[in-house]
Amino acid sequence: MSAPEERRPLTSRTSLLSLHAYARARLDAEPEGRLPEGCYPPPEHALPPDDAGPSDRAAPLRHREAVDAVHEALDPLLVPPGPASGGDPGTTAEVVRHRLARLPVSGRSVASAVADLPLADEPAARALGRHLVRTAPDLASAHVGIALLARLGEPADVPYLRVLGLVQGLTRVVVRALEPLDARAAALLHLTCHSERPGLRVLADAFASGDPRAAAAALIDDPLGIDTVSPSQARLLADAADLAGLLRGGRTDPRLLVRAGRLLVRMTGQRDYRTEVLRYRDAVEVFETVVRRTCGLPPTVERAAVLLSLALDLDSGPSHLLPWREGQREQLLDALGALLTSPEWAALPGRADASAPPExxxxxxWLRGAAERLFASRPVSPGRLRIEVVAHDPVEREPVETRFLIDGRPLVPEAFGRGPGHSPEYLLDSGDLAATGEPREVQLAEAWCTEGCCGALGVIVVREGDEVVWRDWSHPARLPDGSPAPSLPVYRFDAAAYDAELARGVGEEGWSWPARDTGRLLAAGLRARPELLARWxxxxxxxxxxxxxxYTTVLWFLYRPGIFxxxxxxxxxxxxxxxxxxxDGAEPRERAAAALRRLAEEDPRGYAECRGGGR
Incomplete structure (x- = not known):
């Protein structure tokens, strides 16, 4: 139920129905108080005026130009002695609406501009934001109000934002404003307005019902297929369900514990624009609950896979950076190590029959090898630099990554956060990290969406006497959450210790599988004998x-006349x-050797597939 004052019809001074009142009326008309299936289209009067002829209509401004134009229009209103300073917010709201009506700018540009406007009088700016959220009849001025409350909002603003976010075109900015105030309300709004998948609709209805048993049952029944959701969707589901609240109490359904653990594992994934587990406010509590209670249950393959995945991330992944109490993370790792290496759990995976499917x-x-490397083969006293190759649970389909811990801190998620470290083939097998007297630029990680979109993390590696130096870092200026990226110093490592750690990382075995081993051996053979392909x-x-x-090995190659x-x-x-x-079931060395022999004897263009080229 909404607060009583939320239901009063609010109109602007122009007598046009406010967007909040419009959305409130639509929501009240929903049968049985259900959430709508998707957002409400904005009323016609909320859209930009379209009465100008094609020749008179101004072309939309580019984003930076639009932000500057909004700054120019709004800045005088928010700095004393502007109308908002101790004056009537309604008067200022009308000025805002009329000024924005003349600008060919998008709501995204308006929100971006307000996000970094100087606010000399915050109480007045908050009052203006509240007035606009409740009375704005158009999308542009509603964006101003929402963006102001994203900076200055308080819990009392949540009911109004939640309703206004049901208007199409406002959802994204409202979710951003709600997240610091009420993460569950923000997640429910997002699920409601993006509920195209039937399973998502079922979950949204269960979470919005306010019945913990219905929410838990929906998660356990898994109508969406939680094993297929993205990291950001996993966090939204956990927030919308109030997962931490569902797990509190003395007794928890073991199936819910596994589902909660799998959602955490999903949030640690790197196939997204940011590391979602670091945005999940209840992560520490849910980690503690899942680990402690699952440790008391009988062993199963699924429970072991979830716990091992969480352990790998606690050890060297993004979850290492959560706000743990002193010693809490280490205690959880100790508990997981004792459990997963105990005879009963260690024997769990067994050895799959050779006729079993490759997956x-x-x-x-993976269950045997990853647990052995993490808990039994890890260096007791790691040096300043630690290199780990981490392969994830195969059902997660996450990339194998190279992780770097410097002084015990995971480098890539802390300094970059937009994607995992590159593969061991790229960084270790290639020899790129080997330090020589010649400085070499090495890319350690790339954004999930490619370097050209969101950047990469790079460093210069060089040997200086008896030290190896990492210096001259390159990375985006800001982290995915918008905060400034840490300024990375020059790191100096003892050269002998560096070489030994690099050799350990290169020689580490057990994380790969036959198809990948074949590919690595094939790549090594081609590096040693480049003439095999050059002759063709x-x-x-x-x-x-x-x-x-x-489970299929591939070789990509380029053909261009004149290479030989x-x-x-x-x-x-x-x-x-x-x-x-x-x-084909043969040993990787045999398969790689056979492939190299065929490349030496037959032109590969005769049996490889052409996948395009230049005109």
């Missing part, structure tokens, strides 16, 4: 596994080829 064999091998006017591009089928003679012209004709090698 079954892979998961069994080709050069390797990538040897590894198919991203859609991790060293006279290829980059502006000349070229073709891309891919050679797929399905797992």
């Amino acid at each position: 079954v064999r892979h998961r069994a091998a 006017d080709a050069r390797p591009l990538h040897a590894g596994v198919d991203t859609r089928d991790p 003679e060293g006279e290829d012209d980059e502006r000349g004709p070229w073709l891309h080829f891919v050679w797929r090698l399905p797992d």
